[in-house]
Amino acid sequence: MITQNSSAPLIAVVGATGIQGGSVIKTLTASSKPYRVRGFTRDATKPVSQDLIAKGVEMVTVSLVVDNVKEVFKAFEGANMAFLVTNFLEHMDAERETAEAKMMIDAAKVGGVERIVWSGLPHCTKLSAGKITHVGHYDSKAAASGYGRQSGIPFVDVQAGFYASNFFNPWIAPVKRADGTYAIPLPLSPTVPLPVIDMARDYGLYVLRALEAPVFPDGSEVHTGLDITMEEVAIQLSQVTGKRIIIEQITLDQYGKKMADSGAPVHVVVDMLDAWKWFEEFGYYGGEATSSVEGLAKHPLSFREFAKAEDWSKVFM
Ligand SMILES: NC(=O)c1ccc[n+]([C@@H]2O[C@H](COP(=O)([O-])OP(=O)(O)OC[C@H]3O[C@@H](n4cnc5c(N)ncnc54)[C@H](OP(=O)(O)O)[C@@H]3O)[C@@H](O)[C@H]2O)c1
Known part of the structure; x- marks a missing residue:
């Protein structure tokens, strides 16, 4: 629960107005333990910030960029614990991502x-022994994880699984075919599993478990999400929506063209293509298993439960 009581630990939450940080705050609010929460945003006047303020969150206006390092340091003063996340998609610059995370x-x-x-991700270049070298937004996060582990502060890397909401993303959103059925175009074998997670609802469960662990698992890594093959995703989406949906395996070239046509910069296309190769050849977490759900405040939603909770009417028209 959120309190203003100064005896409660103060948790600083980066990305408070976004999916990951928002999920963390939701879970802190639902916890039986009292927390003071400080959320960071560049705009404390926007509705989502105001909503958090109404819930008792102290919203601090600060831009977490290296040019603003003084203000950034001030923003963390007095916090007992912190949740950190970067926002690669906003600037698409891997080096900047690492620099901001280190800061x-x-x-x-x-x-x-x-x-x-x-919120880190695996180091694809290292784990693939130099075979997959272009997943900049994974390697950049992993570089920050290495730095964090050497910081001397207990540090847990709670890696984000594959967002279930990605199925609303135009790059992989289902396409209606002439016969009235739908195809989800993916450059991935339908039998390859991904650790799918309802990030907005469930990511915070894993973060809270790490924050509340009585013996803090120093330097550990958590792999969020529940494994499901894309074939099974299509079956469950068909059952939930009543539409006939299949996975259409497309080539990396076709996928890259789709991204480029939608305006994605070349380096991001290259990054994402290597990410799909990584999933196919090494697995989302580089062959490491997804983490146990034991000790989470509640069981994360299955993909079927996520699908039931969402409105697909604009996707399957
Ligand atoms: N999609 C996937 O499947 C997937 C999987 C794993 C990891 N990821 C990673 O997830 C990350 C994005 O997290 P998300 O989904 O929670 O993002 P999001 O919902 O887009 O939210 C981004 C948050 O970052 C904050 N922010 C951005 N720039 C900021 C700045 N300069 N100063 C202060 N705050 C700033 C925003 O705050 P304000 O706008 O309020 O300032 C907002 O709260 C990315 O790094 C991505 O690589 C994605």
């Missing part, structure tokens, strides 16, 4: 934070 880790440390939970 936040430093700011948290100097500000007095005793636990950091960070």
